[in-house]
Amino acid sequence: MSKRDRYEDDLxxxxxxxxxxxxxxxxxxxxxxxxxxxxxxxxxxxxxxRVIEHLSPRATRVVALPKPSDRERGQWxxxxxxxxxxxxGELVLFNRSWYNRAGVERVMGxxxxxxxxxFPGQARAFEAxxxxxxxxxxxxxxxxxREEQAKRLEARRxxxxxxLKISPLDAEAQAxxxxxxAARDRMLVETHAEIAxxxxxxxxxxxEARLNVIRRLLEVVAPGAAEPxxxxxxxxxxxxxxxxxxxxx
Amino acid sequence: MSKRDRYEDDLxxxxxxxxxxxxxxxxxxxxxxxxxxxxxxxxxxxxxxRVIEHLSPRATRVVALPKPSDRERGQWxxxxxxxxxxxxGELVLFNRSWYNRAGVERVMGxxxxxxxxxFPGQARAFEAxxxxxxxxxxxxxxxxxREEQAKRLEARRxxxxxxLKISPLDAEAQAxxxxxxAARDRMLVETHAEIAxxxxxxxxxxxEARLNVIRRLLEVVAPGAAEPxxxxxxxxxxxxxxxxxxxxx
Amino acid sequence: MSKRDRYEDDLxxxxxxxxxxxxxxxxxxxxxxxxxxxxxxxxxxxxxxRVIEHLSPRATRVVALPKPSDRERGQWxxxxxxxxxxxxGELVLFNRSWYNRAGVERVMGxxxxxxxxxFPGQARAFEAxxxxxxxxxxxxxxxxxREEQAKRLEARRxxxxxxLKISPLDAEAQAxxxxxxAARDRMLVETHAEIAxxxxxxxxxxxEARLNVIRRLLEVVAPGAAEPxxxxxxxxxxxxxxxxxxxxx
Amino acid sequence: MSKRDRYEDDLxxxxxxxxxxxxxxxxxxxxxxxxxxxxxxxxxxxxxxRVIEHLSPRATRVVALPKPSDRERGQWxxxxxxxxxxxxGELVLFNRSWYNRAGVERVMGxxxxxxxxxFPGQARAFEAxxxxxxxxxxxxxxxxxREEQAKRLEARRxxxxxxLKISPLDAEAQAxxxxxxAARDRMLVETHAEIAxxxxxxxxxxxEARLNVIRRLLEVVAPGAAEPxxxxxxxxxxxxxxxxxxxxx
Numbered sequence: 001m002s003k004r005d006r007y008e009d010d011l012x013x014x015x016x017x018x019x020x021x022x023x024x025x026x027x028x029x030x031x032x033x034x035x036x037x038x039x040x041x042x043x044x045x046x047x048x049x050r051v052i053e054h055l056s057p058r059a060t061r062v063v064a065l066p067k068p069s070d071r072e073r074g075q076w077x078x079x080x081x082x083x084x085x086x087x088x089g090e091l092v093l094f095n096r097s098w099y100n101r102a103g104v105e106r107v108m109g110x111x112x113x114x115x116x117x118x119f120p121g122q123a124r125a126f127e128a129x130x131x132x133x134x135x136x137x138x139x140x141x142x143x144x145x146r147e148e149q150a151k152r153l154e155a156r157r158x159x160x161x162x163x164l165k166i167s168p169l170d171a172e173a174q175a176x177x178x179x180x181x182a183a184r185d186r187m188l189v190e191t192h193a194e195i196a197x198x199x200x201x202x203x204x205x206x207x208e209a210r211l212n213v214i215r216r217l218l219e220v221v222a223p224g225a226a227e228p229x230x231x232x233x234x235x236x237x238x239x240x241x242x243x244x245x246x247x248x249x
Numbered sequence: 250m251s252k253r254d255r256y257e258d259d260l261x262x263x264x265x266x267x268x269x270x271x272x273x274x275x276x277x278x279x280x281x282x283x284x285x286x287x288x289x290x291x292x293x294x295x296x297x298x299r300v301i302e303h304l305s306p307r308a309t310r311v312v313a314l315p316k317p318s319d320r321e322r323g324q325w326x327x328x329x330x331x332x333x334x335x336x337x338g339e340l341v342l343f344n345r346s347w348y349n350r351a352g353v354e355r356v357m358g359x360x361x362x363x364x365x366x367x368f369p370g371q372a373r374a375f376e377a378x379x380x381x382x383x384x385x386x387x388x389x390x391x392x393x394x395r396e397e398q399a400k401r402l403e404a405r406r407x408x409x410x411x412x413l414k415i416s417p418l419d420a421e422a423q424a425x426x427x428x429x430x431a432a433r434d435r436m437l438v439e440t441h442a443e444i445a446x447x448x449x450x451x452x453x454x455x456x457e458a459r460l461n462v463i464r465r466l467l468e469v470v471a472p473g474a475a476e477p478x479x480x481x482x483x484x485x486x487x488x489x490x491x492x493x494x495x496x497x498x
Numbered sequence: 499m500s501k502r503d504r505y506e507d508d509l510x511x512x513x514x515x516x517x518x519x520x521x522x523x524x525x526x527x528x529x530x531x532x533x534x535x536x537x538x539x540x541x542x543x544x545x546x547x548r549v550i551e552h553l554s555p556r557a558t559r560v561v562a563l564p565k566p567s568d569r570e571r572g573q574w575x576x577x578x579x580x581x582x583x584x585x586x587g588e589l590v591l592f593n594r595s596w597y598n599r600a601g602v603e604r605v606m607g608x609x610x611x612x613x614x615x616x617f618p619g620q621a622r623a624f625e626a627x628x629x630x631x632x633x634x635x636x637x638x639x640x641x642x643x644r645e646e647q648a649k650r651l652e653a654r655r656x657x658x659x660x661x662l663k664i665s666p667l668d669a670e671a672q673a674x675x676x677x678x679x680a681a682r683d684r685m686l687v688e689t690h691a692e693i694a695x696x697x698x699x700x701x702x703x704x705x706e707a708r709l710n711v712i713r714r715l716l717e718v719v720a721p722g723a724a725e726p727x728x729x730x731x732x733x734x735x736x737x738x739x740x741x742x743x744x745x746x747x
Numbered sequence: 748m749s750k751r752d753r754y755e756d757d758l759x760x761x762x763x764x765x766x767x768x769x770x771x772x773x774x775x776x777x778x779x780x781x782x783x784x785x786x787x788x789x790x791x792x793x794x795x796x797r798v799i800e801h802l803s804p805r806a807t808r809v810v811a812l813p814k815p816s817d818r819e820r821g822q823w824x825x826x827x828x829x830x831x832x833x834x835x836g837e838l839v840l841f842n843r844s845w846y847n848r849a850g851v852e853r854v855m856g857x858x859x860x861x862x863x864x865x866f867p868g869q870a871r872a873f874e875a876x877x878x879x880x881x882x883x884x885x886x887x888x889x890x891x892x893r894e895e896q897a898k899r900l901e902a903r904r905x906x907x908x909x910x911l912k913i914s915p916l917d918a919e920a921q922a923x924x925x926x927x928x929a930a931r932d933r934m935l936v937e938t939h940a941e942i943a944x945x946x947x948x949x950x951x952x953x954x955e956a957r958l959n960v961i962r963r964l965l966e967v968v969a970p971g972a973a974e975p976x977x978x979x980x981x982x983x984x985x986x987x988x989x990x991x992x993x994x995x996x
Contacts (some may be wrong), residue, residue, distance in 0.1 A: 012908065019910050029323060038902050045804060048345050049796075056911040057792060057811035057842050064804035066834075069569035074278060074337025082331040087813075118381050125374045131323050161759065162340050163766050164803040208264025261659065268661050294555060298547075303664040306562035306593050313555035315585075320816035330500060336564075343556050410510065412517050413554040527821060572776060572835025574880050580829040586821025601828045616879050630865050631823050 007207045014214040015054050018158035021222045022055050022091060029088035032221055035062045035097045038142030040173040041152035041165070043074050043203040047142065047213045055091065064095040077101065077115070078126050086135060098123060104169065107179045127196040138220045140213060141188065141200045144176050148204040163186035193208060254380040256456045263463040264303050271304050271340060272473045278337035280384045281470055283457065284346045287391030288429060289403035289422040290414070296391065296462045297342050303341065313344040323366045326350065326364070327375050335384065348374060351436035353418065356428045369439035376445035387469045389462060395426050397453040504706045512712040513552050519720045520553050522591060527586035529633045531717055533595045536679060537641030538671045539650035539663070545611045545640065545711045546591050558572050562593040572718065575599065575613070584633060596621060600685035602667065605677045618688035625694040636718045638711060639686065644675050646702040704720040751819060756955045761961040762801050768800050768969045769838060776835035778882045779968055780902060782844045787920040788899035788912070790950040794889065794960045795840050797879030802838065809841040824848070824862070827874050833882060849934035851916065854926045868936035874943035885967045887937065887960060888947045893924050895951040 001009070025032065034051075036044040051061050063084045072080050076100060086092040101119045103174050105111040132136050144152075173180065192198050194218040197217050203209035250258070274281065283300075287291040302308050312333045321329050327347060335341040350368045354360040378387050393401075402419050405411040422429065441447050448465050452458035499507070523530065532549075534542040550558050570578050576596060584590040599617045603609040613719045617727065629635050642650075651668050654660040690696050695715050701707035748756070771780065781798075783791040799807050810831045819827050825845060835840040848866045852858040879885050891899075900917050903909040939945050940964065946963050950956035 016908055018920050019908060022911055031323070049800075054908050054911065057809070059911075062804070064810075066569075066805050067472070069567040071336050071564075071567035071569075074280070076334050076384065078378070079331055079334055082325070082328055085325050085328055086322050122378050122381065125378050128369050129327070129374050130325060132371060135325065161763055161766060161801050164769055164801065164806075205925075244385060265659055268659060271662055275694055298551075303548075303659050306560070307564050308662075311555070311560075314819075315556050318816040318818035320813075320818075410517060410552050413520055413552065413557075419644065529821070569834050572778070574829070574832050574877060574882065576876070577829055577832055580823070580826055583826055585818050585825050620876050620879060621875050627825070627869050627872050628823060630869060633823065 007211070010211050011207075011214075014211060014218065017222065018051065018214060019054055019216050020063055021218065022059060025091065025221070026089040029090060030221075032091045033085040033086055033135050034091070034136070034139050034217060035099065035139045036093060036094045036095055036142065036193070037097065037099045037103070037140065039144055039184075040167070040170060040200060040202065041149050041156070042142035042144040043209050044095055044142055044204060045165075047210050048201075051093065051214060051217065052209045059089055060091045060093070061086075061093055062093045076127050077119075077122065080140060085130065097177070098126070099187060099191075102191070103180070103183055106183045107176055108167075108169070108172065117214055120187075123191045124193055124196070127191075128172055128193065136221055137196050138217055139191075139196060139198050140216065141184070141198050142203045142209065142213075143200050144203050146174070150174055194205065252493050256463045258297060259460050260456075262464075263460060263467065264299070266467050266471065267300065267463060268303055270467065271308060274340065274470070275305070275308055275338040279470075280312070280335040280337060282335055282379065282384050282389075283340070283342045283387045283389065283466060284345065284348070285342060285389050285391065286348045286352070287342050287389075287452070288393055288418050288433075289416065289419060290405070291391035292391040292455055292458050292462060293344055293391055294414075295455060296452075296459050299459045300342065300466065301461060308338055309340045309342070310335075311342045311344055326368075326371065332426055333377065346439075347375070348436060351440070352429070352432055353434075355432045356425055357418070357421065369436075372440045373442050373445070376440075377442065378445050385470055386445050387466055388440075388445060388447050389465070390433070390447050391452045391458065391462075392449050394421070398421055402441075504710070508709050509548060509705075509712075512716065513548070515720065516712060517717050518548065519716065521721070523589065523713050524554070524557055524587040528719075529584040529586060530589045531584055531628065531633050531635050532589070532591045533597070533635070533637045534591060534593055535595065535601070535638065536701065537642055537682075538665065538668060539647050539654070540640035541704055541707050542593055542640055543663075543702075544704060545638075545708050546593055548635045548708045549591065549712060549715065557587055558589045558591070558592045559584075560593055575620065577618075580731075581626065583738060596624070597689075598687060600689070601678070601681055605674055606667070606670065618685075621689045621739045622691055622694070626691065629693050634719055635694050636715055637689075637694060637696045637715070638699045638715040639682070639696050640707065641698050641709075642701050644672070645692060648672055662735060691739065692715075720721060754958070757796060757955075757958050758961075761768065761958060761965065762797070764965050764969065765798065765961060766801055768965065769806060772838065772968070773803070773806055773836040777968075778835060779836070779838045780833055780835040780877065780882050780884045781840045781964060782846070782884070782885065782886045782891065783840060783842055784844065784846045784850070785950065786891055786896060786913065786931075787917060788896050788903070789889035789891040790956050791842055791889055791955055792912075793953060794950075794957050795842055797957045798961060798964065806836055807838045807840070808833075809840045809842055824866075824869065832877065845873070846934060846938075849938070850920065850927070850930055853930045853933075854923055855916070857944070867934075870938045871940055871943070874938075875940065878942045883968055884943050886938075886943060887963070888943050888945050889950045889956065889960075890947050891950050895920070897921055942977055 024030070036048060038044055048062055052062065061084065063081075065080060065084075068080060080092070081098050084092060084094075101111055101115065102123075106116060126138075127137055153173065155171050156170070188198050188200075201212045201216065202207055272280070285297060295312055301311065310333065312330075314329060314333075317329060330343070330347050332344075333341060343463055350360055350364065351372075355365060376388075402422065405414045405419070415418055435445050437449075450458055450461045450465065522528070534544055534546060546560055550560065559582065561579075563578060566578060579592070579596050582590060582592075599609055599613065600621075604614060625635055625637075632725075651671065654663045654668070686696050688697075699707055699710045699714065755919060758992070785791055795809055799809065808831065810828075812827060812831075813826060828845050830833060831839060831841075848858055854862060865932065874886075887916070900920065903912050903917070934948075937943050948956055948959045948963065970973075
């Protein structure tokens with residue numbers, strides 16, 4: 001069996017487990033929220049497409065909010081996200097989320113020091129409320145290496161089909177790599193909580209990443225439904241392992 | 250000067266201070282949220298009308314949510330309230346609020362023990378987030394005596410103009426007086442926090458109550474703009490004073 | 499009986515009929531939408547307060563939208579209004595409405611010629627849909643004279659309690675009186691339809707105006723419940739009578 | 748070149764044209780709305796996935812509304828759809844739409860004769876407003892044959908990965924084939940308008956259908972960007988050709 005065939009095979013098996021999960025969720029009214037975060041080109045869009053491929057469009061929503069309106073900028077920061085939380089039986093996937101504040105906003109200076117200062121506590125409190133109220137929350141950090149990101153950003157520039165993935169901030173992703181690393185580490189440490197932990201998924205291998213995202217999702221929503229992910233590739237974030245300034249694996 | 254004239258006089262002076270407050274809030278972008286709670290007939294509607302009488306309709310919103318839709322019942326409990334939080338420069342007044350859960354829902358058994366169990370912590374966390382994010386929050390408990398409530402509920406039945414104030418639950422308000430008292434005390438103790446304290450306002454004297462509501466609001470949003478409220482009538486809730494099962498004054 | 503006493507008496511009687519109407523509407527699920535339009539200081543706020551005074555806060559909503567956000571400016575013009583239409587059993591009162599486009603926006607040049615050109619047809623189509631779908635729609639033009647407006651605008655400047663009614667556009671209301679007259683006439687002619695007619699209410703006499711607003715509302719929602727309004731003061735708009743450039747009475 | 752390779756090739760070329768279109772739309776603020784309708788299993792989900800595959804998640808939204816809440820059922824029928832219309836620069840795809848009323852609701856008796864009676868006029872008026880206000884609207888009817896539908900519905904039952912596509916109404920799709928045909932013809936005739944015409948796309952050949960959907964979309968939003976669709980397969984609906992009770996091709 002070729003590597004590609006094995007991937008297709010694994011993917012189908014995992015997607016089938018997702019179908020089973022959603023059937024049960026729609027019956028029981030279970031609510032699930034998945035937050036996809038990661039640097040530019042880390043593979044969020046592709047992973048999301050594989051998760052939702054065979055799910056019910058009426059019970060699944062992908063939320064990728066545009067930049068806030070002027071009115072929204074004057075509101076409680078989480079208000080515009082709260083409007084999209086899952087109702088009974090729904091699975092909602094955030095393609096980027098409130099963690100913009102801890103990532104691009106921090107690195108690029110798009111929010112004030114006061115907004116930065118309150119964010120981690122607010123995120124922890126917000127997520128704790130959601131979990132306590134019965135929402136199953138999975139926070140995924142898709143982790144890409146500097147070299148792989150450079151390669152993918154370069155590919156975007158040369159492949160016309162990827163033109164819409166290009167952003168004026170792409171250049172910053174590499175130029176400010178260390179700032180983004182520091183922001184990521186800080187975010188993971190400050191917002192990792194027992195009730196709402198981060199899962200990190202290495203994404204230099206796209207296919208493995210997609211499989212691991214689904215594996216981890218299944219572990220969370222349907223324990224026992226999928227084999228555990230290989231620990232070297234998908235791993236629970238460990239604050240204690242952060243001392244050397246990089247994600248421990 | 251008659252008692253009524255003095256009231257009109259006081260009211261106008263306090264409303265004038267509110268006008269000044271709102272002018273500044275619209276310039277500075279300050280956000281204010283006032284929660285009106287209290288038993289049936291405690292005077293919430295009337296107090297709100299006096300607060301907003303001379304304010305800007307475009308910067309002031311009164312939110313009195315109908316019962317949740319079937320879809321909303323499957324959502325995060327605070328989601329439908331979050332949609333109405335104040336934007337920059339706005340004053341929002343909730344005529345009843347998420348505290349329905351701790352009051353009528355608790356006494357009448359309209360929510361599950363699990364929902365009851367998580368409510369106080371969720372309310373504290375939700376309010377802490379709002380305050381920390383810069384919203385000024387005032388929580389008012391309008392406190393009526395059993396006798397005065399009986400009188401007002403009776404008046405509703407005999408005055409056709411008040412017909413819409415009548416609810417099928419009115420009879421329960423008196424019949425389950427002690428249950429409502431216990432629910433109130435529990436709610437006040439469990440959700441009183443330094444960052445989001447309760448203010449209790451005795452409302453057997455309607456006019457005094459309205460003046461005290463505005464005085465307290467001004468103390469909070471514009472310290473120094475109004476003379477302090479008479480301590481016997483409007484008072485900060487004191488958990489320590491609850492041992493005898495009634496509101497201390 | 500003094501003139502004031504008679505007013506209080508009439509007002510109470512009409513409000514009582516409104517209470518009866520709302521009781522029936524909440525049972526039957528009838529939906530009612532009232533649009534309040536008129537020049538600055540024509541008495542919209544005061545009339546609305548008298549309509550809602552004894553109604554149920556949970557079945558009545560007053561909608562006074564702030565200026566559109568940048569995102570809303572890129573949407574279908576009626577979208578942000580559509581979000582506030584009455585659900586079953588509700589009475590919604592718009593304090594200004596989509597007719598801003600035909601009034602202040604036209605006179606002050608706040609929208610493009612293209613937006614101006616399509617507005618009347620869009621308003622007619624939008625309203626026809628609402629009416630056809632079972633919503634009872636009442637469009638009220640509160641009509642004030644130039645002299646009375648001058649007096650009221652002057653009063654706002656001298657009475658601190660009315661400070662929030664002052665707008666930077668007040669000066670234009672008088673300076674561009676004729677432009678506003680032309681815009682009004684054009685709007686009434688272009689958007690008066692059998693299915694959604696305008697009612698004009700002369701408001702130089704505030705008390706009469708408030709009574710007439712409620713009388714007209716009752717005529718529409720509860721035919722027979724109220725005596726007809728005095729024809730000189732409240733009147734159905736007559737396009738044929740517009741040839742002399744003023745509202746016919 | 749194999750048939751599959753040719754398809755991949757054509758698809759990529761068309762998707763590239765979509766990318767170009769969206770780049771221009773995001774710059775110009777152009778708004779686009781595509782309505783996907785068709786019988787069960789006609790291929791709506793798959794066609795939508797190919798349209799959005801390389802587009803910007805932040806400027807593209809797929810809207811597949813769940814059944815209305817009890818509160819929504821009491822509102823203006825188009826209200827919950829209006830909330831999702833495209834803002835400046837956005838492309839919105841409705842996976843089913845207000846045409847549920849003319850299809851499944853009509854056949855299955857889920858709405859009243861009154862609601863049925865007003866629907867076609869309301870849909871025409873609603874769409875005319877959107878188009879006139881500058882939204883580009885494309886209404887697609889994905890047309891499947893009875894035999895192909897039977898095959899696909901059968902496949903759903905035997906392929907576990909398609910389990911979520913199964914609906915209790917699937918059996919009716921075949922059993923009431925003629926009723927659905929009558930409803931479709933009536934809907935097309937009654938809601939086909941010069942300003943908002945229907946395009947029919949034959950979908951028995953899935954791949955051709957997907958290509959034709961994108962071809963037609965490009966014709967509408969970017970005239971000249973794509974070769975015209977083969978007339979036998981994708982075709983503008985012609986009311987005159989309906990006399991024999993089936994879609995003319």
